[in-house]
Amino acid sequence: MNDQRITMAHGDGGEQAHQLIEEVFLKAFGYNGEPLMDAACVKVTDRIAVSTDSFVIKPIFFPGGNIGKIAVAGTVNDIAVSGAVPMYITAGFILEEGFLIRDLVSIVESMAEEAKKAGVRLISGDTKVVERGSADGMFINTTGIGIYQNEIQIHPEAMQEGDSIIISGTIGDHGVTILTARGELGLISDVQSDCASLNHLIREACEGQSGIRIMRDPTRGGLATTLVEICEDFKVTMELDQTALPVRQDVRGACDMLGFDPLYMANEGKVIIITAKESEEYVLKALQSHELGKNAKVIGSITSKDRGQLLLKTPMGTTRRLGRMAGMHLPRIC
Amino acid sequence: MNDQRITMAHGDGGEQAHQLIEEVFLKAFGYNGEPLMDAACVKVTDRIAVSTDSFVIKPIFFPGGNIGKIAVAGTVNDIAVSGAVPMYITAGFILEEGFLIRDLVSIVESMAEEAKKAGVRLISGDTKVVERGSADGMFINTTGIGIYQNEIQIHPEAMQEGDSIIISGTIGDHGVTILTARGELGLISDVQSDCASLNHLIREACEGQSGIRIMRDPTRGGLATTLVEICEDFKVTMELDQTALPVRQDVRGACDMLGFDPLYMANEGKVIIITAKESEEYVLKALQSHELGKNAKVIGSITSKDRGQLLLKTPMGTTRRLGRMAGMHLPRIC
Numbered sequence: 297m298n299d300q301r302i303t304m305a306h307g308d309g310g311e312q313a314h315q316l317i318e319e320v321f322l323k324a325f326g327y328n329g330e331p332l333m334d335a336a337c338v339k340v341t342d343r344i345a346v347s348t349d350s351f352v353i354k355p356i357f358f359p360g361g362n363i364g365k366i367a368v369a370g371t372v373n374d375i376a377v378s379g380a381v382p383m384y385i386t387a388g389f390i391l392e393e394g395f396l397i398r399d400l401v402s403i404v405e406s407m408a409e410e411a412k413k414a415g416v417r418l419i420s421g422d423t424k425v426v427e428r429g430s431a432d433g434m435f436i437n438t439t440g441i442g443i444y445q446n447e448i449q450i451h452p453e454a455m456q457e458g459d460s461i462i463i464s465g466t467i468g469d470h471g472v473t474i475l476t477a478r479g480e481l482g483l484i485s486d487v488q489s490d491c492a493s494l495n496h497l498i499r500e501a502c503e504g505q506s507g508i509r510i511m512r513d514p515t516r517g518g519l520a521t522t523l524v525e526i527c528e529d530f531k532v533t534m535e536l537d538q539t540a541l542p543v544r545q546d547v548r549g550a551c552d553m554l555g556f557d558p559l560y561m562a563n564e565g566k567v568i569i570i571t572a573k574e575s576e577e578y579v580l581k582a583l584q585s586h587e588l589g590k591n592a593k594v595i596g597s598i599t600s601k602d603r604g605q606l607l608l609k610t611p612m613g614t615t616r617r618l619g620r621m622a623g624m625h626l627p628r629i630c
Numbered sequence: 631m632n633d634q635r636i637t638m639a640h641g642d643g644g645e646q647a648h649q650l651i652e653e654v655f656l657k658a659f660g661y662n663g664e665p666l667m668d669a670a671c672v673k674v675t676d677r678i679a680v681s682t683d684s685f686v687i688k689p690i691f692f693p694g695g696n697i698g699k700i701a702v703a704g705t706v707n708d709i710a711v712s713g714a715v716p717m718y719i720t721a722g723f724i725l726e727e728g729f730l731i732r733d734l735v736s737i738v739e740s741m742a743e744e745a746k747k748a749g750v751r752l753i754s755g756d757t758k759v760v761e762r763g764s765a766d767g768m769f770i771n772t773t774g775i776g777i778y779q780n781e782i783q784i785h786p787e788a789m790q791e792g793d794s795i796i797i798s799g800t801i802g803d804h805g806v807t808i809l810t811a812r813g814e815l816g817l818i819s820d821v822q823s824d825c826a827s828l829n830h831l832i833r834e835a836c837e838g839q840s841g842i843r844i845m846r847d848p849t850r851g852g853l854a855t856t857l858v859e860i861c862e863d864f865k866v867t868m869e870l871d872q873t874a875l876p877v878r879q880d881v882r883g884a885c886d887m888l889g890f891d892p893l894y895m896a897n898e899g900k901v902i903i904i905t906a907k908e909s910e911e912y913v914l915k916a917l918q919s920h921e922l923g924k925n926a927k928v929i930g931s932i933t934s935k936d937r938g939q940l941l942l943k944t945p946m947g948t949t950r951r952l953g954r955m956a957g958m959h960l961p962r963i964c
Contacts, residue, residue: 308963309850310894310955314859331786331863334846335681335712335776340674347669348720348773352758352765378669386682388771390724420773424686426962431686432764437722437771439682439754442669452665512668516643525648529665560644621644628760629642 302395307425316423320397324404325411325418336419338384338441345380345442347371352435354628356403358477360470360489363436364403366564366630368410369493370515371440376495377511377567379450379502380442385411386420388437393428403434414493416440447503452510455532459509459598460576462569464497464583465490465591467519468547471561474629481554485546490565497589498567501582507575512568515630517621520559522568524606524620531604536596536618538610559608560621562629570598636729641759650757654731658738659745659752670753672718672775679714679776681705686769688962690737692811694804694823697770698737700898700964702744703827704849705774710829711845711901713784713836714776719745720754722771727762737768748827750774782836786844789866793843793932794910796903798831798917799824799925800876801853805895806884808963815888819880824899831923832901835916841909846902849964851955854893856902858940858954865938870930870952872944893942894955896963904932 305312317332351367361369368385375382387407391400411418469490476483494513502508510530514522519541527534543551543558551558565588571579576594583589599607606618639646651666685701695703702719709716721741725734745752807823809815828847836842844864848856853875861868877885877892885892899922905913910928917923933941940952 304959304961305957308955308960309896310855310957311953312956313851314954332859333712334708335679335714335774337677337679337712337714337778339677341676343671343673344678344775345669345671346718346720346754346773346775348722348754348771349756350722350724350758350771352724352760374668378667378671380669380671384680386680386773388682388684388722388773390684390686390769420680420682422683422771424684424769424962426686426766426769429763430766431769432760435724435758435760435765435769437682437684437756437773439680439720439722439771439773440669441678441680441775444671517647521644525666562643619645620648621642622646623639623644625638626642627638628758 300397302391302393302397302425304393304425304427307423320401320404321421324408338419340443343444345375345378347374348439349374350435350437351630352628353630354432355477356433358489359473361491362403362406363434364407365410366491367436367438368407368414369491370564370630371438372414372416372493372495373513375440375442376498377513379448380444382414382416382440382442382495384419384441385416386439387418388422390431390435391423391425392431392433393425395434410493414495450508450510452530455509455530455570455598457598457600458573460571460573460594461534461596462571462580463593463595464567464589466542466544467563467566468543468551468558468561470564471626471629472547472550483550485550487544487546490563492565492588494565494567494588497586500586501569501579505575505578507572509570514563514566514568516562518560518562520606520618521621524618527604527606531602532598533600533603533605534596535599535607535609538608540593540595542591542593564630634731636725636727636731636759638727638759638761641757654735654738655755658742672753674777677778679709679712681708682773683708684769684771685964686962687964688766689811690767692823693807695825696737696740697768698741699744700825701770701772702741703825704898704964705772706748706750706827706829707847709774709776710832711847713782714778716748716750716774716776716829718753718775719750720773721752722756724765724769725757725759726765726767727759729768744827748829781838784842784844786864789843789864789904789932791932791934792907794905794907794928795868795930796905796914797927797929798901798923800878801897801900802877802881802885802892802895804898805960805963806881817884819884821878821880824897826899826922828899828901828922831920834920835903835913839909839912841906843904848897848900848902850896852894852896854940854952855955858952861938861940865936866932867934867937867939868930869933869941869943872942874927874929876925876927898964
C-alpha cells in the first residue's frame with residue numbers, strides 16, 4: 297500500500313477503516329488477536345499519573361525525529377517528570393484526506409519503536425479523517441498513564457533557598473531544528489532535535505533520592521517559561537547564571553541571527569531537576585553518566601522563598617527579571 | 631473576551647496561552663488553585679478501562695449538542711460499555727487561528743456540563759493552535775479512564791444461541807441530524823442528535839445482572855457495522871428482525887430520500903446490550919423506565935455459535951447478510 301493515500305472512507309468506521317487499523321496500526325504495535333473493544337482494560341494499583349498532549353508539529357518529519365516519535369516521547373516525559381513510571385499510552389490520529397499511507401506507516405513505526413524504548417504499551421487508539429484542506433497532513437494526540445511506585449519521590453513544597461537548578465543538557469536544540477527544517481529562515485545547520493523519552497534517565501538520576509524537589513520538561517516556551525511557572529506556582533525566586541547555560545554553538549548562532557533567545561526555545565529531550573543542595577552532586581553525576589544527560593549542568597539556584605520571580609545574572613554581573621514567552625511567534629513547534 | 635479570536639500566540643505556551651487556560655478552561659471546569667503539573671495524579675485501585683477518541687464533527691454546533699458535548703459523552707460511553715464506571719477524562723484541543731473565543735467558551739461550558747452530568751472529572755488538558763486554513767475550526771481529543779467496580783459484569787465469551795439483542799432506542803438520529811445540519815442535502819427536519827452520556831442508563835439496566843454478555847455503542851458505521859464486528863470477533867451469528875428496528879419517522883423519511891440505510895447511520899446516545907434470554911425482560915424494563923432508554927426494544931437474537939455472520943430478516947420473510955459500512959461517504963459524523 298506504499299503509494300496509496302488516505303481517503304475519507306478510511307475515517308468512516310466501515311470496511312476501509314477496519315483495513316487501515318489491521319494493516320497499519322495493529323501491525324506496527326503488535327497485536328495478540330484479542331477482540332478490539334471500545335476501552336482497554338489494564339490492572340493498576342494505587343495512584344496513577346495521567347497527561348494528555350496534542351501534536352501539530354510542522355514539518356511532520358524533521359532531523360532527529362517525526363511527529364510520531366515526539367508524540368510518544370513528549371507524553372512519556374510529562375508522566376516521568378511527575379515522578380511516576382510511564383506504563384501505558386493512547387494515540388488519536390487526525391489525518392488529512394490524501395495523506396500518503398507510506399508516511400503514515402513510517403510515523404506509526406517510529407511510535408512503536410519509541411514506545412518500546414520507553415517501555416510503554418499502546419492500549420487504545422482512534423483514527424479520524426478530514427477532507428483535503430481541513431487539516432495540515434496529520435495531528436496526533438497521546439495520553440499517557442503512569443504508576444507511582446514510590447521509588448521516585450518529589451517534594452515541591454520543600455523548595456527552599458539554596459536548592460540547585462539542574463538542566464540535563466543543551467537548550468534550544470529542538471526549537472532551532474524545527475525553525476531550520478521549515479526552510480523559511482534561510483538557515484542551514486546540522487542541529488538535530490533532542491526529541492527523546494527521558495524516563496530511564498530520570499529514574500537513574502532520581503531513584504531513591506530524598507532531595508528531589510520538582511522536575512519539568514521545558515518544551516513550548518522553553519526553559520525560561522517553564523521556570524517562571526514554577527516560580528509563580530510555588531512562590532520561590534530563582535536566579536539563573538547566564539554563563540552556565542549549556543547552549544550548542546550552532547543553536548546560539550542561529551538564535552543570534554534571528555533575534556531569538558535560547559532560553560525561550562523549545563526542548564523535547566531535556567529535564568529540569570530542582571534538588572536540595574546535598575543531592576546536587578549525585579543527580580548531576582547520574583545524569584552525566586547517561587547518554588541523554590552527558591551535558592547536564594547546574595544553572596542556578598533558588599535564592600528566596602517569596603516574590604516568585606525568575607532572575608538572570610548576566611556575564612556583566614547585572615541581574616534582570618525574565619517573564620513568560622510573549623510575542624515570539626514560534627508556532628507548531630510540537 | 632466575547633469577540634476575541636484565537637491567535638497563534640494562544641498556542642505557543644507563553645503568556646497568552648497561560649491567560650487562555652486561566653480565563654476559559656479553568657473557569658469552566660472549576661479549579662481549586664493547586665499548581666498545574668504536567669501530569670494529573672489520581673488514586674485508583676485494581677483494573678481500569680482506558681479509551682481515546684478524536685472528534686472532528688462538522689458542523690461544530692448542531693441540534694442537540696456541539697463538539698464539546700459529544701467529545702465528553704462519546705468517551706464516557708466507550709468506557710461505560712466496557713462495564714467500567716467512567717471517572718476521569720482528559721481533553722486535548724486543536725484550534726484554528728481566528729476561532730471565536732465566544733464559541734470556544736460555549737463549547738468548553740458544554741463539556742463541563744456534560745462531565746458533571748456523567749459524573750466524570752477533567753484531570754488533564756492541552757491546547758494547540760494551528761494557522762488559519764490548517765484545521766477546520768476545532769478538533770477535540772478526549773481520553774477516558776474508568777474503574778471496574780464489579781457491579782457490572784460482562785461475559786462476551788458466554789454468548790450463545792438464544793441470547794437477545796437489545797437497542798436502547800431509535801437508530802440513526804445523530805447521523806441524519808448532522809447530514810441535515812450541513813445543509814448540503816436540501817433537507818429540513820426536526821430531528822435532533824441523540825448525543826448523551828449513557829453511563830447512568832447502563833448502570834441501571836445492568837448492575838447486578840449476571841446475564842449481560844456484551845455492550846457496544848453503535849457510533850460511526852451505525853448499528854450494522856458494530857454488530858458485524860461483534861459477530862466476527864466472537865464468531866457468533868445474529869439475526870435482526872427488520873420490523874423490530876426502532877426508527878423515527880423523519881429519520882426513515884430522510885434516509886429513504888437520500889438512499890441511506892438507518893442501520894448504517896451513526897448514533898451517539900444509544901447502547902446495544904446483548905443478554906441471556908432470562909435477563910432480557912429485566913434489562914428491557916430498566917432501560918424503558920429511563921428517559922434515555924424509553925424506546926428500547928429487542929431487535930433480534932443470536933442464532934448460532936459459528937460462521938460469525940450478521941443476518942437481517944426482512945418483512946417479506948427473506949433473510950440477507952449485512953456487511954460493514956462501505957462506500958457510503960458519511961465523513962466527520964463525530
